[in-house]
Amino acid sequence: MTCDVSRNRLLALPDLTRLTDDLRAHLAACEACTAWLVRAKQLDLSLVNLPAPNSDDAKTAFLESLAADGPIIRTIPRSDRTQAFSFVALARRLDWRVVSGLAASVAVGVGIWGLSGPGKKVAEVAGPKHELLAQSVDFVTSMSTATNPQDRTRLSMTMAGDLRDEVKELYTVAKAEDLNKLADLYERVVKRGLIGQSRELARIPVQERHALWREVQAHLAAVVQDASEMQAKAPPPALPSLAKIKKAALDGQAVVNNLIANGRG
Amino acid sequence: MPRDQEAIPGDAGETERIEAARAGDRAAFAALVEAYWDRLFRWLFHLTRDRHRAEDLVQETFLKALAGLESFRPGSNFRAWLFRIGHNNFVNLKRSEKRTKQTMPEDMAAPDRGSPGDTVANKEALDAVTAAVADLPPDFRSALLLHVQEGLSHREVAKILGTTEETARWRVFKARQKLMSVLDPELTPNNKDG
Numbered sequence: 090m091t092c093d094v095s096r097n098r099l100l101a102l103p104d105l106t107r108l109t110d111d112l113r114a115h116l117a118a119c120e121a122c123t124a125w126l127v128r129a130k131q132l133d134l135s136l137v138n139l140p141a142p143n144s145d146d147a148k149t150a151f152l153e154s155l156a157a158d159g160p161i162i163r164t165i166p167r168s169d170r171t172q173a174f175s176f177v178a179l180a181r182r183l184d185w186r187v188v189s190g191l192a193a194s195v196a197v198g199v200g201i202w203g204l205s206g207p208g209k210k211v212a213e214v215a216g217p218k219h220e221l222l223a224q225s226v227d228f229v230t231s232m233s234t235a236t237n238p239q240d241r242t243r244l245s246m247t248m249a250g251d252l253r254d255e256v257k258e259l260y261t262v263a264k265a266e267d268l269n270k271l272a273d274l275y276e277r278v279v280k281r282g283l284i285g286q287s288r289e290l291a292r293i294p295v296q297e298r299h300a301l302w303r304e305v306q307a308h309l310a311a312v313v314q315d316a317s318e319m320q321a322k323a324p325p326p327a328l329p330s331l332a333k334i335k336k337a338a339l340d341g342q343a344v345v346n347n348l349i350a351n352g353r354g
Numbered sequence: 355m356p357r358d359q360e361a362i363p364g365d366a367g368e369t370e371r372i373e374a375a376r377a378g379d380r381a382a383f384a385a386l387v388e389a390y391w392d393r394l395f396r397w398l399f400h401l402t403r404d405r406h407r408a409e410d411l412v413q414e415t416f417l418k419a420l421a422g423l424e425s426f427r428p429g430s431n432f433r434a435w436l437f438r439i440g441h442n443n444f445v446n447l448k449r450s451e452k453r454t455k456q457t458m459p460e461d462m463a464a465p466d467r468g469s470p471g472d473t474v475a476n477k478e479a480l481d482a483v484t485a486a487v488a489d490l491p492p493d494f495r496s497a498l499l500l501h502v503q504e505g506l507s508h509r510e511v512a513k514i515l516g517t518t519e520e521t522a523r524w525r526v527f528k529a530r531q532k533l534m535s536v537l538d539p540e541l542t543p544n545n546k547d548g
Contacts, residue, residue: 100530101523103501103508125534132533135483136502144395147409148387151416155384 090115095122105130146285232282238289242301245282246308252278253312256334260319265326272330276337279309284344291348299349306345312338372432376423383423387416390433394440397499401444403488411447415440437500437514448492479537486536490529497525498533 095115099105105126108116116123235241252275260268287305290298316335323331368389374382391412398415399408418439419426426435487495493515500511501522512522 096534097527097531100534101527128538129530129534131479132483132530132537133502135480136487136499138480139396139400139484139487139499139503140480141396141399142405144392144399144405144409144412147413148391148395151391151413152384152387155380155387 242286268330272333494529498529
């Protein structure tokens with residue numbers, strides 16, 4: 090048996106660990122083919138371990154839609170998505186109902202909602218009249234064009250910071266339900282954005298990744314501190330929302346700490 | 355991995371979950387999603403080389419599976435049936451996009467589980483394999499990954515890809531042959547072929 094024949098027969102085997110007698114005999118006498126078989130096994134091992142991105146967010150979103158009552162609805166039509174748009178979970182969450190909810194919550198807090206009486210066109214109210222809403226729109230737009238996890242992490246951190254600032258402005262005066270909407274949004278930006286993207290940082294250079302993770306850590310620590318201070322002064326209806334924000338920040342901290350500690354860095 | 359035999363079917367509870375899902379039990383179907391999402395996603399990701407398209411395809415596959423559970427024959431291989439739907443979706447996507455070549459994704463992440471990528475050399479080898487796999491024609495890539503990653507037999511690969519067992523076997527063989535010819539230096543830089 091020639092080496093070429095031997096190797097072709099090895100390649101055709103359904104399982105490289107189950108050699109026929111004649112192949113085994115050839116390998117016993119041929120170091121080159123033995124080495125080649127080792128490499129073929131390494132190839133199979135590499136194929137089994139081919140890297141693929143984490144798809145947990147999309148899976149979770151799909152499972153949630155399965156668990157919900159009513160028909161299963163996918164929120165993002167494929168035709169609206171570009172290759173650069175890699176922030177699936179947040180985009181799914183940050184649909185226009187959420188942005189409208191944000192508009193409502195912010196508008197109530199600062200009194201803009203009062204401008205819209207019965208009969209007024211929705212567009213007059215739903216347009217980006219408030220800075221935070223405009224920031225939210227900018228955020229979604231920027232995320233859709235960001236091409237790397239570093240940028241997406243920074244964008245998420247900026248948005249999370251804006252939301253935190255908005256909560257600090259409103260928590261003593263906003264209605265509980267409006268504050269809760271902001272808290273929900275903050276939680277999503279942290280969970281799907283800040284943390285989701287922090288995980289993606291595992292593949293960028295070590296120094297840069299650590300620097301960004303530390304920025305994220307610092308942001309989350311500041312939010313925990315702010316939330317604690319607000320809880321001490323807030324009216325009772327605001328407490329659940331503040332607790333939600335604090336928990337989101339604490340959970341995020343735990344993940345980032347883990348990322349750093351577990352050698353992803 | 356079983357390669358020359360039919361793949362091991364799902365665990366004993368899978369048949370019950372399928373039956374429950376057919377009866378409209380969403381929790382049972384969710385358990386099936388949990389069981390197969392990751393492997394289906396991984397395969398479709400390497401076919402599309404695009405995370406978002408792969409996620410869409412996986413969702414679409416499960417939605418079609420849910421809608422078509424009535425047509426699934428109890429006792430047959432659910433995984434092969436599911437991957438067959440996934441493959442059809444992928445083919446439809448290719449047709450609709452008329453895409454011939456796409457760049458490698460920028461959001462490739464390291465695998466979560468332990469892998470041989472712990473050293474620089476192995477990381478380089480894995481990167482080389484990833485790039486070489488991406489360069490394989492889709493039909494060959496698809497067959498190879500089903501066979502090696504999923505441990506499916508040539509017959510099962512053929513069923514999923516809608517081809518003959520011999521064609522499936524040929525595609526796996528040629529894909530491996532191509533990879534070996536491309537990757538030999540990266541895999542073992544110090545070895546020489548004899």
